[in-house]
Amino acid sequence: MTRTTHRLLTVFSSPIGIxxxxxxxxxxxxAVFAPIIWGAAAAATDTDxxxxxxxxxxxxxxxxxxRDILLRTxxxxxxxxxxxxxxxxxxxxxxxxxxxxxxxxxxxxxxxxVAAINIGVAFPSLLLAIAFSVIxxxxxxxxxxxxAIAMVPSYGRLTHNLAAxxxxxxxxxxxxVLGVPEWRSxxxxxxxNVRDPLLVNAAITAGNALLAFxxxxxxxxxxxxxxxxxxxxxxxxxxxIFVTPAAAxxxxxxxxxxxxxxxxxxxxxxxxxTPASRGRITRRLRRLRxxxxxxxxxxxxxxxAVLSVRDLRVSAPGADEQWLPLVKGVSFDVGRGEIVGVVxxxxxxxxxxxxxxxxxxxxxxxxxxxxxxxxxxPLTLGTGARASSxxxxxxxxxxxxxxxxxxxxxxxxxxxxxxxxxxxxxxxMSRAQARTAAIERLEAVRIPDAERRYSQYPHEYxxxxxxxxxxxxxxxxxxxxxxxxxxxxxxDVTVQAEILAQLRRVNEEHGTAIVLxxxxxxxxxxxxxxxxxxxxxxxxxxxxxxxLREGRATHPYTRALLATVPTMTTPRDQPMAxxxxxxxxxxxxxxxxxxxxxxxxxxGLVEAFGDPDRVAEEIS
Amino acid sequence: xxxxxxxESVSIxxxxxxxxxxxxxxxxxxxxxGEMLGLVxxxxxxxxxxxxxxxxxxxxxxxxxxxxxxxxxHARGAAVRxxxxxxxxxxxxxxxxxxxxxxxxSLDEALVQAARREGDASASARxxxxxxxxxxxxxxxxxxxxxxxxxxxxGGQRQRVAIARAIAARPTVVLADEITSxxxxxxxxxxxxxxxxxxxxxxxxVLFISHNLAVVRVVCDRVAxxxxxxxxxxxxxxxxxxxxxxxxxxELIAAVPTL
Numbered sequence: 001m002t003r004t005t006h007r008l009l010t011v012f013s014s015p016i017g018i019x020x021x022x023x024x025x026x027x028x029x030x031a032v033f034a035p036i037i038w039g040a041a042a043a044a045t046d047t048d049x050x051x052x053x054x055x056x057x058x059x060x061x062x063x064x065x066x067r068d069i070l071l072r073t074x075x076x077x078x079x080x081x082x083x084x085x086x087x088x089x090x091x092x093x094x095x096x097x098x099x100x101x102x103x104x105x106x107x108x109x110x111x112x113x114v115a116a117i118n119i120g121v122a123f124p125s126l127l128l129a130i131a132f133s134v135i136x137x138x139x140x141x142x143x144x145x146x147x148a149i150a151m152v153p154s155y156g157r158l159t160h161n162l163a164a165x166x167x168x169x170x171x172x173x174x175x176x177v178l179g180v181p182e183w184r185s186x187x188x189x190x191x192x193n194v195r196d197p198l199l200v201n202a203a204i205t206a207g208n209a210l211l212a213f214x215x216x217x218x219x220x221x222x223x224x225x226x227x228x229x230x231x232x233x234x235x236x237x238x239x240x241i242f243v244t245p246a247a248a249x250x251x252x253x254x255x256x257x258x259x260x261x262x263x264x265x266x267x268x269x270x271x272x273x274t275p276a277s278r279g280r281i282t283r284r285l286r287r288l289r290x291x292x293x294x295x296x297x298x299x300x301x302x303x304x305a306v307l308s309v310r311d312l313r314v315s316a317p318g319a320d321e322q323w324l325p326l327v328k329g330v331s332f333d334v335g336r337g338e339i340v341g342v343v344x345x346x347x348x349x350x351x352x353x354x355x356x357x358x359x360x361x362x363x364x365x366x367x368x369x370x371x372x373x374x375x376x377x378p379l380t381l382g383t384g385a386r387a388s389s390x391x392x393x394x395x396x397x398x399x400x401x402x403x404x405x406x407x408x409x410x411x412x413x414x415x416x417x418x419x420x421x422x423x424x425x426x427x428x429m430s431r432a433q434a435r436t437a438a439i440e441r442l443e444a445v446r447i448p449d450a451e452r453r454y455s456q457y458p459h460e461y462x463x464x465x466x467x468x469x470x471x472x473x474x475x476x477x478x479x480x481x482x483x484x485x486x487x488x489x490x491x492d493v494t495v496q497a498e499i500l501a502q503l504r505r506v507n508e509e510h511g512t513a514i515v516l517x518x519x520x521x522x523x524x525x526x527x528x529x530x531x532x533x534x535x536x537x538x539x540x541x542x543x544x545x546x547x548l549r550e551g552r553a554t555h556p557y558t559r560a561l562l563a564t565v566p567t568m569t570t571p572r573d574q575p576m577a578x579x580x581x582x583x584x585x586x587x588x589x590x591x592x593x594x595x596x597x598x599x600x601x602x603x604g605l606v607e608a609f610g611d612p613d614r615v616a617e618e619i620s
Numbered sequence: 621x622x623x624x625x626x627x628e629s630v631s632i633x634x635x636x637x638x639x640x641x642x643x644x645x646x647x648x649x650x651x652x653x654g655e656m657l658g659l660v661x662x663x664x665x666x667x668x669x670x671x672x673x674x675x676x677x678x679x680x681x682x683x684x685x686x687x688x689x690x691x692x693x694h695a696r697g698a699a700v701r702x703x704x705x706x707x708x709x710x711x712x713x714x715x716x717x718x719x720x721x722x723x724x725x726s727l728d729e730a731l732v733q734a735a736r737r738e739g740d741a742s743a744s745a746r747x748x749x750x751x752x753x754x755x756x757x758x759x760x761x762x763x764x765x766x767x768x769x770x771x772x773x774x775g776g777q778r779q780r781v782a783i784a785r786a787i788a789a790r791p792t793v794v795l796a797d798e799i800t801s802x803x804x805x806x807x808x809x810x811x812x813x814x815x816x817x818x819x820x821x822x823x824x825x826v827l828f829i830s831h832n833l834a835v836v837r838v839v840c841d842r843v844a845x846x847x848x849x850x851x852x853x854x855x856x857x858x859x860x861x862x863x864x865x866x867x868x869x870x871e872l873i874a875a876v877p878t879l
Contacts, residue, residue: 171726568833
C-alpha cells in the first residue's frame with residue numbers, strides 16, 4: 001500500500017502531474033465559487049451593449065442579451081462539470097454493476113446479460129444518449145440520465161472483461177470452494193483487483209460525458225433556459241458566430257479545457273497506478289553504474305572454446321535506487337561439441353546468464369563482462385551493446401530455444417515460414433531455397449509429413465512438435481552452439497524425453513555444442529556431460545556429470561540440491577529431503593548451510609549431507 | 621468425519637455439438653478415508669478437471685460425485701455445505717492468494733466459512749485470530765506471517781499458507797493439484813512432508829494430482845493413471861509402478877529422468 005502511495009506522490013510531483021492537479025483545482029474552484037462570486041454579474045443584461053466585441057468592460061464582449069460572455073462561461077462551469085460528473089458516476093456505477101452481475105448470477109442468465117451488454121455496445125454511445133434524451137424529455141436531469149444510460153454498456157463490457165479474467169484466477173476459485181457467496185467474492189476478490197483500470201477509464205469517461213452533455217445542450221435537449229451550461233451557450237452563440245465569434249468560441253474553449261483536464265487526470269492516474277512507470281528512476285540509476293564486489297577472474301578467454309565468458313555481471317534496478325545484482329561475476333567455458341548443463345533454483349541467475357550471452361537483455365538491466373569469446377571471435381556483452389555486424393554471425397552460429405514454444409512462435413504465421421526465416425535473414429537464401437531447407441530441417445527433427453506441416457500454424461502443432469520446430473529453426477544456420485532455456489519444462493514427461501533425445505541427436509550429428517538451463521537436475525544429468533551449478537548469482541560448482549552421479553560434488557549446495565531430488569528409489573518411509581528457507585550456502589561461509597541443517601534438526605535434511613560434522617570437515 | 625469421496629461414472633465435457641471435448645469419460649474412482657491417492661497422467665488427461673468437479677468448479681455432464689452418502693455434484697442447499705468438506709490446493713502459488721489482502725485475511729475467510737458451515741456463529745474475531753496463529757504454527761510459519769502480503773512470501777511459503785487455508789476449512793478430503801510443480805525441488809520436500817504430517821494428524825484423505833511419478837511414489841498409498849479422459853489403471857503405488865498392467869503406464873515410468 002505504501003508503495004502505491006509513494007508512486008502516487010512521485011507521479012503527481014512530475015510536471016504533467018502538477019499540471020493535472022492545478023487544472024483540477026482550478027476547475028473545482030470555478031465550479032464551487034464562480035456562481036457565488038459572479039452569478040449576479042453574469043445574469044445582468046446590459047441593453048446598451050448587445051452583441052458587442054471585446055472591450056475594457058467586457059473582456060470577451062457580450063452576447064445577444066448584452067451579458068458578459070466571460071463571466072457567463074465561468075459561472076456555467078458548475079452546471080457543466082457537475083452534470084458531467086453526475087452522469088459519469090451514475091454511468092460508471094451502473095456499468096460496473098451490470099458488468100459484475102453475470103459473475104454473480106452465473107449460468108444462462110449471466111450469459112444473457114453479457115449478450116445484452118454486447119448488443120448495447122454495438123450502438124454508438126452518443127446516439128444512445130440522444131435517443132434516451134428525446135425519450136426522457138428536455139431537461140438537465142433527463143440529459144444526465146440519458147448520458148449515464150448510454151455509458152452503461154461500454155463500461156459494463158470493460159468491467160466484465162477485466163472481472164472475468166480475475167474470476168478465473170485461483171484465489172477466486174479458492175474462495176468459491178470455501179463457500180464464500182458469489183456476490184461477496186465479486187466485491188472482495190474481484191473488484192479491488194480491477195479497480196485501477198476502471199478508475200483511469202472513469203476519468204477519461206468524464207471528459208467524454210462533458211462533451212456529450214455539451215452536445216445535448218447544444219442540440220437543445222439538455223439544459224433549458226433560463227439555466228445555461230457551456231453547450232447551451234454554444235447553441236445561443238452559434239447563431240451569431242460571424243457577428244460575435246466569442247459568444248461561441250469562449251464556451252467552446254471552456255469545453256476543450258475542461259475535457260483535457262479530465263483526460264490529463266486519467267493519464268496521470270494511469271501512470272500512477274501501473275507499476276511500469278519507472279523510467280525516471282532507471283535513468284537516474286544508469287548514472288550510478290553498479291559496482292561489482294566480485295573478484296575479477298584473471299584467466300584469459302579460451303580461444304578454442306566455442307563460448308568463453310569471463311566475469312559476467314548482470315544487475316537490475318531495485319528499490320531505493322539501488323542496483324540489485326542478478327549475476328555476480330560468472331566465468332565459464334563451453335568446449336566445441338560439448339553439452340553443458342546449468343542448474344539452479346529460481347532466482348539463481350541461470351536464465352539471466354543465458355539471455356545475457358545471447359544478447360537478449362535490454363535496459364533497464366545492466367550487463368557487463370570482462371571478456372567474452374564466441375566461435376573464434378570476441379563477443380561484446382553489454383546492454384544493447386551487440387554490434388550489428390555480429391548479428392549475422394550470431395544468427396547463423398547461435399540458436400536459442402525457449403521454455404514455452406507457444407509464445408516463442410508467432411501464432412499468426414505458419415510454422416514453416418518461421419523455421420525458414422533465419423535462412424532468408426542470415427544466409428541469403430531465396431524464398432524457395434529457404435522453404436526446401438526448412439522442410440529438410442523439419443524432417444531432421446522428425447516432424448511427420450513435413451511438407452504439409454510446413455504450412456500449418458503453431459496451434460495445429462502439439463507442444464512437443466512446436467519445440468522440435470524451434471530446434472529446426474535453430475538448425476537452419478549451422479549453429480556452433482544451441483542455448484536452451486528450460487526447453488522441456490512446459491512439456492509432459494514422455495515428450496520431454498523425446499526432446500532431450502532430439503537435442504542429443506543434433507549434438508551427435510552436427511557436433512553442435514549445447515548449453516541447457518534447467519531447474520531439474522535430473523533433466524541436466526540425463527543429457528549433459530558437465531554441470532554448472534548456480535546459487536544466488538554465482539557459479540558455485542563446475543562438475544562432470546559422472547562425478548555428480550558418483551557423489552563427488554564438493555559444494556554443500558550441490559550436494560543438498562542432489563539430495564532433494566526424489567527418484568524412483570527414494571525411501572518412502574522417511575520425510576523427503578529439502579533445503580530450508582533460511583539456509584545460506586554463500587561463499588565465505590561454506591559451512592553455513594550445514595549449520596542451518598544441523599539447527600533445523602530435520603532428518604530429511606541431515607540425510608542430504610550425510611553426517612554434518614564430516615561434511616564440515618571435508619569443506620574446511 | 622472420515623468418508624470416501626466417490627466418483628461414479630463421471631463424465632465432464634466442454635463445448636457443444638461437433639466441438640465437444642470430453643475431459644473425463646465415465647470415470648469411476650474412490651478416494652478412501654485417510655489415504656493419499658495419486659492421480660497421474662499427462663497434461664490434458666483430465667486429472668485437474670475431475671478434481672475441479674468435486675469442489676463444484678465444474679459440473680459433470682453425467683454421473684455423480686459422492687462424499688460418504690451425500691451427492692455433492694449438482695449440489696443444492698445442504699449438499700453445497702457438505703461439499704465444503706472437500707477442499708482444494710492449487711498449482712500456482714502466484715495466483716492462489718488475493719494480492720490485495722493479507723495472509724491473515726485470506727485465512728480468516730476460510731475460518732469464517734468453516735464456522736458458518738458448522739453452525740458455529742460464536743467464533744469471534746479474537747478467537748479466529750488465535751486460530752490463525754495456530755494454523756500458521758501448524759504449517760511451520762512464524763505468527764507474523766498473518767500481517768504480510770502474499771507477494772512478500774516465497775513460493776514455498778505461499779504453498780504452506782495454501783495448505784493452512786485448506787485445513788482451516790476442516791476438510792474430509794483435500795485435492796492437491798500439482799501443488800509443488802511450480803516450486804523449486806529444494807523446497808518441494810518440505811511442502812510434501814508438511815502435507816503428509818498434517819494428513820496423518822488430522823485424518824483427512826488426499827487426492828494427490830501430479831505428473832511427477834517419483835514424487836507420487838514417495839507420498840502416495842495408491843495411484844490412479846489417467847489418459848485422455850479415461851482412467852486406465854488404479855492400484856497400490858508400488859504394485860502399479862513396479863508391475864504396471866498398462867503399456868501407457870510403463871511408458872510414463874520409462875520417461876522419468878534419472879540422476
